[in-house]
Amino acid sequence: MSFNDKTVKELHELLVNKEISALELTKATIADIKLREADMGAFLKVTENEAIAQAEAIDARGIDSSVVTDGIPLAVKDNIVTKNIETTSASKILRGWIPPYNATVVDKLYNKGMIVVGKTNMDEFAMGGSGENSSVKPTHNAWDLNKVPGGSSSGSAASVAAGQVRLSLGSDTGGSIRQPASFNGIVGMKPTYGRVSRWGLIAFASSLDQIGTFAPTVEENAQLLQVISGFDAQDSTSSQVEIPDYASKIGQDIKGMKIALPKEYFGEGIDEKVKAQVLAAAKHFESLGAKVEEVSLPHSKxxxxxxxxxxxxxxxxxLQRFDGIRYGYRADDIKNLDDLYIKSRSEGFGEEVKxxxxxxxxxxSAGFYDAYFKKAGQVRTMIVNDFAKVFEKYDLILAPTAPTVAFDLGSRIDDPVAMYMADILTIPVNLAGLPGISIPAGQVDGLPVGMQLIGKRYAEETIYQAAAAFEATTAWHKKQPLIFGGAE
Structure with a gap:
């Protein structure tokens, strides 16, 4: 029996009423993963034995009726460290590494009774926007197996969309949660920088990386973010701002809410059909009582x-720490120290990472720091200031999540610039450290279109309020791909 069509709240009620056990739910989830995995390529490891042992322990102590996530299975992106479970960041250079500790978010999951059923596939070291840069295998889009799922959190998004798991964790450095959420027609949240501890997240870009959440619905996404948020003394960038009840405004109307439409996010390079779907969504917000006006974010380009x-x-x-000495891949036939570094990294890292x-x-490097890195930092400040100016007058910013729907596997893999430009609408949010969500807002040619809602720092509950109001009065989130039982 499968339970993947039930919400976390519905599953919680079944568990509390002992209509199902955590063990039964976990075994059913693992069966759903295995049933679809040959098509999806969403998992690097299914942690069946560990998950079953955890579920048995939860059943033995009994479900806590006050904790909605108790006994609920989920998947975790493979750049989030899991104790005694191989963690590779989908890279050859880390193959076989068994961490001796958990990431803070993983400990938080366990503290709320959540069961990790697997580590999801991804672009190597989170570098990529298509899910094709894994050193193991590509992930496929849940709606069309010939399309990319987006990246870098490809497996985390695709596994939720395909009904393999109900919830998952990903990470977002330049759009790596929101873009695959858009391509797969689910809800993906990148919280404010510092809201969620990065301790145990294998670093790509420390000032940009942020762990976030995937779910089929807005409320479930908020429930998962509630579990993993909070200050962590082990992360020097962790915020001490109080964590609100993210779901507290879900169900409230949005009359009078002021929403900004940045003209730069609807210009050249944005597919006309995608643009039309998102503008229709903006009109829908107006029908719900929000005030929608055009603004400018001039430096976002x-x-x-x-x-x-x-x-x-x-x-x-x-990535200097991956040197072939302390852990991970070490090349053979080494003659000296330089040889060890060069061969191990050349053979262990993929092309995009290199x-x-x-x-x-x-x-x-000397002579180029001022011309490039320093100047990029100055541009970043200008982007931060653009957002701050808009948020003086508006509650949220509304835009497409991605310029197009999911594209064909292999169509951009040899064109890095085209691949990089796929993140043009999500990157400014990371540069500014703001929260942003992608929710289903339509379809183009049978593929999902994501709408991005961007908020002020620490305004996740306002984002969830608006996203839930849209979700409650539309049916896009109810559509499912064929692999999950959807209609032709």
């Missing part, structure tokens, strides 16, 4: 250039 300098520079520093390391090292 420089976001991609600034991001790939800042992100790659931070990556070149963070490309970004070289770009970042160049940007930080």
């Amino acid at each position: 420089y976001g991609v250039a600034a991001y790939y300098i800042i992100g790659s520079s931070e990556a070149s520093s963070n 490309r970004r390391i070289m770009l970042g090292t160049y940007s930080l």
Whole structure:
């Protein structure tokens, strides 16, 4: 029996009333994963034995009726460290590494009774926007197996959309939660930078990385974010701002809410059909009582250039630790120390990772730091100021999540610039450290279109309020791909 069509709240009621056990739910989830995995490629590891042992322990102590996530299975992106469970960031260089500790978010999951059933596939070290840069296998889009699922949290998004799991964790450095959520027709939240601890997240770009949440509905997404949020002394960038009840405004109307439409997010390069769907969604918000007006974010057009300098520079520093000495892949036939470094990294890293390391090292090198890295930081400040100016008058910003719907597997893999531009609408949010969500807002040619709602720092509950109001009065979130039992 499968339970993947039931919400977390419905599953909680079944568990509390002992109509099902945590063990039965976990075994059913693992069966759903295995049933679809040959088509999806969403998982790098299914943690069946560990999950079953955890479920048995939860059943033995009894379900806590006050904790909605108690006994609920989920998947975790493979760049989030899990104790005694192989964690590779989908890279050859980390293959076989068994961490001796959990990421803070994983401990938080366990503290609320959640059961990790697997580690999801991803673009290597979170570098990619299509799910094709994994060193193991590509992930496929749940709606069309010939399309990309988006990236870098490809497996986390696709597994939820395909009905393999109900919930998952991903990470978002330049759009890596919101873009695959858009491509797969689910809800993906990148919280405010610092809301969720990065301790135990294998770093790509430390000033941009943020762990976030995937779910089929807005409320379930909020419930999962509630579990993983909070201050962590082990993360020096962790925020001490009080964590609200993210679901507290869900169900409230949005009359009088002021929503901004940035003209730069609807201009050149945005597919006309995608644009039409998102503008229709804006009209729907007006029908719900919101006030929608056009604004300008003039420096957002420089976001991609600034991001790939800042992100790659931070990556070149963070990835120095993978040297073939302490852990991970070590090349054979080594003659000296230089040989060890060069061969291990050349053989262990994929092409996209090496490309970004070289770009970042160049940007930080003597004679080029001021011209590139320093200037990118100045552009970042201008982008931050653009958002601050808009938020003086508006509650939220509404825009497409991605310029297009999911594209064909293989169609951009040899064109890095085209791949990078796919993140043009999500990157500015990371540069500014703001929260942003992608929710289903339509379809084009049978593929999902995502709408992005961006809020002020620490305004996740307002984002959830507006997203839930849209969801409650539309049916896009109810559509399912064929692999999950959807109609032709």
